[in-house]
Amino acid sequence: MSPLAKLLEAALFAASRPLTVDELCSLDPQAGEGTVRAALSEVRETYATGGHGVELVEIAQGWQFLSRREYAEAIDRAQFTLRPRRLSPAALETLAIIAYRQPVGRLEVDEIRGVDSGAVIDKLVERGLVEVVTRGEGLGRPLLYGTTPQFLEVLGLRELDELPRLEELSVALRPPAPAEPE
Amino acid sequence: MTTVPPPVAPERAGFVVELDQFSGPLDLLLHLIREDEVDITDLPIAKIADQFLAVIDELGLNQAADYLEMAARLLRIKAQLLLPRRAGDDEWEDPRAELVRRLLEYQQIRELVDWMQQAAARRAEQFGRGFAPEPAAAPPAPLVIELNELLAAAERVIALIPEPMLHRVVPRPLDVEGATAKIEALLAGREQLAWRDVVGARATVVDVLSAFIALLELAKRGALKVHQDGAFGPIVIRREPAREAA
Numbered sequence: 001m002s003p004l005a006k007l008l009e010a011a012l013f014a015a016s017r018p019l020t021v022d023e024l025c026s027l028d029p030q031a032g033e034g035t036v037r038a039a040l041s042e043v044r045e046t047y048a049t050g051g052h053g054v055e056l057v058e059i060a061q062g063w064q065f066l067s068r069r070e071y072a073e074a075i076d077r078a079q080f081t082l083r084p085r086r087l088s089p090a091a092l093e094t095l096a097i098i099a100y101r102q103p104v105g106r107l108e109v110d111e112i113r114g115v116d117s118g119a120v121i122d123k124l125v126e127r128g129l130v131e132v133v134t135r136g137e138g139l140g141r142p143l144l145y146g147t148t149p150q151f152l153e154v155l156g157l158r159e160l161d162e163l164p165r166l167e168e169l170s171v172a173l174r175p176p177a178p179a180e181p182e
Numbered sequence: 183m184t185t186v187p188p189p190v191a192p193e194r195a196g197f198v199v200e201l202d203q204f205s206g207p208l209d210l211l212l213h214l215i216r217e218d219e220v221d222i223t224d225l226p227i228a229k230i231a232d233q234f235l236a237v238i239d240e241l242g243l244n245q246a247a248d249y250l251e252m253a254a255r256l257l258r259i260k261a262q263l264l265l266p267r268r269a270g271d272d273e274w275e276d277p278r279a280e281l282v283r284r285l286l287e288y289q290q291i292r293e294l295v296d297w298m299q300q301a302a303a304r305r306a307e308q309f310g311r312g313f314a315p316e317p318a319a320a321p322p323a324p325l326v327i328e329l330n331e332l333l334a335a336a337e338r339v340i341a342l343i344p345e346p347m348l349h350r351v352v353p354r355p356l357d358v359e360g361a362t363a364k365i366e367a368l369l370a371g372r373e374q375l376a377w378r379d380v381v382g383a384r385a386t387v388v389d390v391l392s393a394f395i396a397l398l399e400l401a402k403r404g405a406l407k408v409h410q411d412g413a414f415g416p417i418v419i420r421r422e423p424a425r426e427a428a
Binding site for chain 1: 207295299301
């Protein structure tokens with residue numbers, strides 16, 4: 001591997017969270033973004049082909065070493081690590097609405113879910129999955145929420161656009177078709 | 183020893199639905215629609231509304247509001263559908279439209295939830311570095327304290343307690359009404375009374391005051407006349423003939 005690739009490998013090994021390309025660029029002021037991306041590919045290839053237990057994964061707008069899936073069960077059983085708490089259906093519903101409607105206020109979430117979602121949103125904020133991104137224009141300038149990189153990390157997504165498109169879902173959000181004039 | 187009677191399961195006809203498994207009224211509605219295998223865009227409102235009401239019958243109070251609001255909405259739609267409408271009325275809008283739109287929207291969210299659940303499960307198969315269990319919150323250190331310090335602290339706390347305000351509650355001292363009634367009763371039987379007759383032999387200061395005020399009040403009203411021959415002489419109380427109303 002090139003010296004830059006080895007530097008990135010060391011940094012990614014040391015970090016306990018995904019590192020963004022910007023962060024990785026700061027390791028070597030001489031290296032431009034293109035060089036860093038090329039070096040990242042080099043590291044990834046090395047781990048993908050060299051027979052390793054970990055792989056370099058692009059996740060949550062950054063890069064991170066993760067253990068390979070085939071070892072999930074064994075690692076889980078040995079309890080070296082703590083499984084993240086699972087999200088309740090209410091939390092996932094709220095997350096889905098916020099992910100697709102962001103920036104979105106509580107009222108809109110309540111309306112779509114048909115129940116008061118204040119407490120659920122508070123919990124999601126506490127877990128760092130959503131955050132206040134701005135304030136709305138309406139009465140009282142309501143807080144508007146959006147998802148965080150942590151949200152992408154929990155779902156293993158690189159970017160928000162990896163979420164399924166609404167039109168890909170089997171139920172399309174269409175009002176009942178107006179009766180065609182006969 | 184008391185024995186706790188075993189909880190009696192309430193007998194319920196038909197299907198039983200645990201409300202806890204639903205994340206809200208829309209979720210419950212979708213469940214009913216799927217159970218009945220009916221077309222979501224052509225909701226049999228009357229049937230669904232009845233089932234919905236049956237389910238929320240034994241609702242806990244904390245959840246009730248959201249479900250009751252939906253129940254009210256269903257009943258309103260049901261009522262609107264029953265209203266007659268003119269044939270060829272272009273203005274007529276299906277009262278179910280708004281609910282159907284919300285249900286479709288909600289169903290879409292549920293599909294996203296399924297997708298996200300799978301994504302999260304897949305992500306959980308890989309472990310990042312340093313994902314150590316969070317250390318349990320350390321218990322507070324055992325308290326080391328000298329007796330003197332404890333006493334000083336207790337004194338400081340006690341000093342902060344405000345002096346208690348004590349009120350002595352006493353019965354109403356003067357009983358003018360009582361004395362008035364007593365004098366009137368006495369005069370009803372006799373034409374003339376001595377002061378002693380009114381207050382008795384062992385009158386307290388309060389009794390004397392009450393009787394005296396009552397006496398003056400009655401004299402003012404013209405119910406009696408008070409007469410005293412000389413200073414410190416015996417006080418004589420005489421009934422005044424009831425005057426005719428002017």
